[in-house]
Amino acid sequence: SVMSMAAPLRSGLMAPRGVDLNLDKFNLSSTTGSAGDVRTGSADLVVGQAFLAALHGDGGELGDEDRALFQQVFNPHLSDRAAEGDRFAPPPTSYSHLQSLKRLVKEEHEVREKRMCAFSDEKFDADCPGPLFPASWTSSLQGDGAPRGRVQLRSDYKGQADLIMSALRVTTPVFDRRAEDGMRFRVYRLGSLEVRTCAAHGADENVVGVYSPCDSATAHGAMWGQRAQGVTEHQKVVKVNEYVERPRVGDSRKRVHFVALECEGAAVVVMEARADGSVAWLENPPDLELRASMARVVRSADCSK
Structure with a gap:
């Protein structure tokens, strides 16, 4: 009957259970593996706002390694967990879980490296x-313009x-x-x-x-091949350009003027007054193209005739 079938089940459920206290097999002379997981890391010590503050601060609540890991895990562009405030609970810090997080962070880092390579x-x-x-970066009009x-x-x-x-x-x-x-x-x-x-x-x-x-790069290489020979006192000036540019960081002047003398054979001499009142004479300066591209020509004279 149904009752007779249920009787063994009830007796099984009601059977007493306990812990084996027999220490005859207890041995400290050797180590054995355990299926359990060990919790590790300093994140166990802080929760809520304290954890979030330690995540972006320099306090000792989190170790440097834990902080670096969790800063990447809780990147605000990828996670909105910071909005939980005092209800925020850190992730489990067992060894296996931390290793899993480290693998994921490493994979994300590898993707960033590949993107950097492609971008450069x-x-x-x-x-x-x-x-x-x-995919949102791809222009829907990419086929309508001139080839790059x-x-x-x-x-x-x-x-x-x-x-x-x-x-x-x-x-x-x-x-x-x-x-x-x-x-x-x-x-x-x-x-x-x-x-x-x-x-x-x-x-x-x-x-x-x-x-x-x-x-432009090919022409620049040929030009600098000629400029590498230097400037001689007998070279004729063929063009003079006066530029004005923004001062560099730390320069108190409102604007900076410099003059570029273009000589025969592609050589260039740059003259400019420095902040200390001295005058610089620079032959074929390597940053001239960059400076000229950022500056404005205020006067120019053709001296080739």
Whole structure:
């Protein structure tokens, strides 16, 4: 009957259970593995607003390694958990869970590295960035415009980051996009030069590379090959340009004037009055093209005739 079938079940459920207290097999001379998981990390000690404050502060509630990990996990562009306030509960800090978080953060870092590589590549097209970037970045009108000209990386500007950044502060980017993790990608135009920058969430903007049209870069290389020979006292001046530019960081002057003397054989001499009153004489300065692209010509004279 149904009752007779249920009787063994009830007796099984009601059977007494307990803990085996027999210590005969208890042995401290050797170690054995355990299926349990060990909780680790300093995040167990703080919850709510205290955790969020420690996440972005410099207090000792979180270790440096934990703070670096959780700052990436709770990136405000990817997570809105900070809005929970005092109700916020940190994630489990067991070893296995932390290792899983570290793997995910590492994968995200690898994606960012690939994006940086693609963005700095000479073939990068702002109208069609490619599959590594969000689909919303691709212009729906990409087939209607003229084909984009090829550019070439100008490695000779690698040491001019400070000068370039001072110019970018007063320049509007022609391309300004932000990825889902908050990484910001920008492209600027400085005369014939193209400058690309990146800024991670909460970090400063950094120059990724400076580029120029391939034809311009080839001509620039030939010109500097001639300029490498230096300036001689018998070279004739063929053109004089006076420029005015914004002062660099730390320069108290409202504006800076400099004169460029273009000589036969592509050599150039730059003269300018410095802030201390001295006059500089610079032969074939490597940053002239960049300075000229950011400055304004106020006077020019053709001396070739």
